[in-house]
Amino acid sequence: MPEPFVAYLRVYEPLSTFDSPLREQLGAALRRGTVDPFDAGSVEEGVWLRTQVSAPPQLLPGDAVAEPDVGPVLSLDPEQVPTAPAAAVGPGPLVCPLDLRGRSAAALVGFLGSAEPPLRSAALAVPVDKAKVQASSVVAEQSRGAVHVLSSTWTVPLPWFVLVDPTERVVITEERRRVCWRVAMADARRRIARGHSVCRKSIGEEGPTRILRETGRWLERFHPHSAVELDYGGLVQMMNGGDFDADTSAEDVHAIIDAMEAGDMGEVGERYEALRDFWSEFASRERHN
Incomplete structure (x- = not known):
């Protein structure tokens, strides 16, 4: 069974920066064993499916217990994260809760709307009004913090590439394929602040500028010594060796920001057309599924 065709933007925070009792719960989850990033999409899908086939079906993960636990977690060592000279990451371990209950509730609110x-x-096993109240309540609880994972189906939002250093892409093309970047939080915030400023002056407040603004606000909710990971996730299943070689998305997005700052709109148009041609092929497959 294929993995979900989902890409991810994740934040890994130092375990020591979480408040009790969450810190102890996350520590226990680490001792039980972390999720392999290769399996993250399948693990999320499995948790969701189990809620739907339970008796009675659950609306959201964790509904069957009085105190839902933190669920599956990912982990990184700070040494796995490239940093600029002024950035710091850690101390380790760095932890990324998958936050499946909160993310599922937010997705359900969007679906109902x-x-x-x-x-x-x-699609629902309970009345729509009851589902809306329950999901909205979970989202309200989550608003005190922030989910550690953003996801996108069938494509990668182009503004996400602003956060990463194009030269630090990790590509694994063996049996278990993966494409990802890891970056220090300080570097991600610095890049997204510049990108937002340039885009706002060049193209106004909407479109990519709005996404950069919202993503920047999301990043500000985490510890400054965290790490950020952009992961193609299950999208690599649609890619072949030639696609990996042809993928210059991060380089193109950074070149667009530089060209906007220099007022070279011809370069902006050429780079954007290349990005549109590359990603539209993958995005179009959503219409056939």
């Missing part, structure tokens, strides 16, 4: 009534009724 956009889906047609017949689809909502067919």
Whole structure:
């Protein structure tokens, strides 16, 4: 069974910076064993499916217990994160809770707000009003903190590439393929602040500028010595060796920011067209599924 066609932007915070009792719960999760990043999408899918086949079905992960635990976690060693001279990461271990309950609730609120009534009724095992109240309550609880994972289906939001150093891409093309970047939080915030400033002056407040603003605000909610990871996740299943070689997305996005700052809109157009041609092929597959 293929992995979900999902890309991820994750934050790993130092375990020591979490408050009790969450710090102890995360420590226990680490001792039980962390999720391999190669398996993260499948683990998330499995947790969700188990909620739906339980008796009775659960609306959200963790509904069957009085005190939901932290669930699966990912972990990084600070030495796995490239840093600029002024940036610091750690101390380790760095922990990324998958936050499946909060993310599922947020996704459900979005679904209930956009889906047609017949689809909502067919997809839910409980009345729509009850589902909306329950999911909104979980989202309100989550708002005191921040989910550690953002996800995108079928494509990677181009503004995400602003956060990374194009030269530090990790590409694994063996049996278990992976494409990812890791970056210190301080470096990610510095790059996204510049990108937002340049885009706002060049193209206004909407579109990519809005995504950069929202992503920057999200990053500000985490410890400054955290790490950020951009992971293609299950999207690599749609890519072949030629696609890996042709993928210059991070280079193109950074070149667009430089060209905007220099007022070279011809370069901006050429780079954007190349990005659109590359990613539209993958995004179009959503329409065939």
